[in-house]
Amino acid sequence: MAMKRTFVTGLAIGLAVATAVAAAAITYERYDTKTLKRTVKRDAVLCGVNTGLPGFSTPDANGNWSGFDVDFCRAVAAAIFNDPKKVTFVGLDASDRFKELQNRKVDILSRNSTWSLSR
Numbered sequence: 001m002a003m004k005r006t007f008v009t010g011l012a013i014g015l016a017v018a019t020a021v022a023a024a025a026i027t028y029e030r031y032d033t034k035t036l037k038r039t040v041k042r043d044a045v046l047c048g049v050n051t052g053l054p055g056f057s058t059p060d061a062n063g064n065w066s067g068f069d070v071d072f073c074r075a076v077a078a079a080i081f082n083d084p085k086k087v088t089f090v091g092l093d094a095s096d097r098f099k100e101l102q103n104r105k106v107d108i109l110s111r112n113s114t115w116s117l118s119r
Contacts, residue, residue, distance in 0.1 A: 035104075035107055036080070038104070038107070039080060039107050040080065040081075043081070043086060044077070044086045044087060044088050045073060045076055045077045045080065045081075045086065045087045045088070045107050045108065046087075046088050046090055046105070046106045046107045046108075047070075047073035047076070047087050047088065047089055047090065047106060047107065047108055047109075047110055048090050048092045048097055048100055048101060048105075048106035048108065048109040048110065048111060049065065049067075049069050049070060049073065049089050049090070049091060049092065049110055049111050050069065050091070050092070050111040050112065051091035051092065051093060052091070053067070053069075053111075053112065054067070055067055055068060056068050056069045056070075056111070056112065057069040057070050057089070057091075057110075057111065059089070059091070065089045069110040069111055070089065070110075072110045073087045073089065073108065073110050074087055076108060090105065090106050092106070092109075092111065097109055097111060097113060098113075
């Protein structure tokens with residue numbers, strides 16, 4: 001009898017977990033993929049970078065960007081479009097970076113930023 005209760009309890013827990021995973025998948029599909037869909041429709045990744053931090057993101061006199069953060073953005077563009085040139089760099093100040101990301105002025109933020117419990 002105890003084994004039957006354990007099985008029923010395990011089955012109930014399994015169904016609860018499966019329901020939670022399904023709900024999370026539906027939520028993800030409805031909300032989180034909007035950025036990717038907008039990016040694909042636009043045919044370019046809008047990438048927020050530092051306005052000029054040597055080694056990470058620096059534009060030259062011709063407006064050509066270079067650096068680690070820039071290369072990361074190009075890698076994302078290559079993964080989405082199979083073309084690393086399908087990226088538009090948006091130079092952002094530290095005070096504007098999260099606001100612009102939240103307002104969807106950029107698709108991704110590739111610049112020096114901390115991660116904390118409040119963001």
